[in-house]
Amino acid sequence: MRDLTDLPHVDVVVTHYNDPERLAWVLDALTAQRYPADRLHVVVADDGSAHLPDVPARVRVLTQADEGFRAAAARNMGARAGTAPYLVFLDGDTVPEPDFCARVVAACADDALVVGRRRHADLSALGRAGVAALAAGELADDHLPLLEEPQWLREGYARTRDLAEAGPDDWRYVISAVLALPRAVFTALGGFDASLVGYGGEDWDLAYRAWNAGIALRHVPNAVAWHDGPDAAGRQGFAEAKEHEQLALAERIPQPSVRGHGGVWRQPRTVVRWQVGEMTSSAQHACLLSWLALGDVEVRPDRRLHTPLARDPRVTVSGDDALLARAEFLVEIEGAIELCEPAEFLATLGVGPHEARGVAGARTRDRALGVAARPFAEGILMSLDPSARVDLEARGRRP
Structure with missing residues (x-):
């Protein structure tokens, strides 16, 4: 059996907005982690919900004003609330398997920025008891209402050998729904860019800055968390949200693959x-x-x-x-x-x-x-x- 006595303290930041049912699934799954409970410190970073969620006694809830989709600011708020040497970020609809935290934190040991594997299923069809069984590692794939994982992510991880051979454009394979990194690295990078408002982009921006700073990127395919529902590309309104994200990133990431050629930009290449x-x-x-x-x-x-x-x-x-x-x-x-x-x-x-x-x-x-x-x-x-x-x-x- 694995010795758990020397595992480091970890702050787990879970973003949330007006979705207490799925948040409860995530918090249940964090309680079921194969990680010492006294070393796993959970903070719910609420993005201005109409009503704050009820949470277990050991979980803290912090909230900010509802001023649009401000996931970057919410994650920073949650990170500031703790002092643990490692940070794990989860979305409030993404349920981790029992070894998720242990595996992503272990992969951070040499100051890497780590992304786990986000899989997709219709978790709502399972109900809370079924989701709890999934979080405990008791449900195999053939008992799950599976949804397709994004092909571009699968191909990117395969091509880069799980980011071990990541190149200048491969920060795109880092997603904040299943993210971990040392607090010292997060602090040195200045955290997420809180000026980003709207769907997406804050994870890619952080990963680009990490890559630029010489930090290793790493994908851990056996650190699995389950997202309820399809990837964003399969949701209504995605095209408009993606357009907004691309324009926001073009201001910040000066690569031609992001902003094209030409123009005079405040952020130069x-x-x-x-x-x-x-x-x-x-x-x-x-x-x-x-x-x-x-x-x-x-x-x-x-x-x-x-x-x-x-x-x-x-x-x-x-x-x-x-x-x-x-x-x-x-x-x-x-x-x-x-x-x-x-x-x-x-x-x-x-x-x-x-x-x-x-x-x-x-x-x-x-x-x-x-x-x-x-x-x-x-x-x-x-x-x-x-x-x-x-x-x-x-x-x-x-x-």
Whole structure:
């Protein structure tokens, strides 16, 4: 038998809104966890229900004003209420199997962000006694009114070997209905983005920031919790909710797969920090023009520039450092360095960190992980004579 005496304390945050029946199923299932009851601290994070639910004596209920679908703010509220070193997040209609908490917490041991397996069934057809039997591990699949799991999730977990080989876009396979992570990681990331209001997106935003910060993502397929009803894609009103989610994420996640190409965004994909040094105004202009060719970029010179391009909204002397955590690429340049091949430059950084004299660039994740840099290939960058007067008209006539 497994020794349970050395398991860590865990805060379990369950979101809820006007659904006391299914919440009762979830709380029953948490009582049935194969985990020491004195180390499992359950908080119901209520998103402004008309009436607060009745809960067992050991469960706390916190509520916030009903100001729209604010799952991110509710989860943050629940997380703040505890002090346990690990956090587990469950939706109020998602019933965990008896080993769920133990398995996701064990997978967090090396500071990973962990997602369990959310399965789907018509739990309402079982009734409370049937759901309790499921939560106790007493019902096999052939006794359940099963519903299909999303194919895109199954394929994503298979392709990435349960996120062990996750790539830059694979934060999409993290869902907050069955989520766990160390409190220290949650705090370092700043929690969920409470400005997100409306269905979905807060889990992907958190997972993207975690990925960017060098945190491992992990899927635990035998840590199962059951959602009552189909996936969101099978529900009425999904298309409108998904549209809202996509637009909200486009503001926050600067990858082209999220926001497409073009536009000027407050959150840039690439941040270029530039130690300008002494150079002519035309050399400043030529260098700045080349780096702005990255498109979705913010250039941060360390001094006021003497070029009309300094008025470009993507150029700022006093940049907001909060944007660095979400930027996909970070670049440092020193002196008169011109970018000759913008697309090849980003493709090179996508492979790994690279450097040359006066230039260092990397994915934000690679930088956080301390990945060693390699030299840039010839032709991507060019050093200019900082004292030269660059003939901008002659450059403009080039084919």
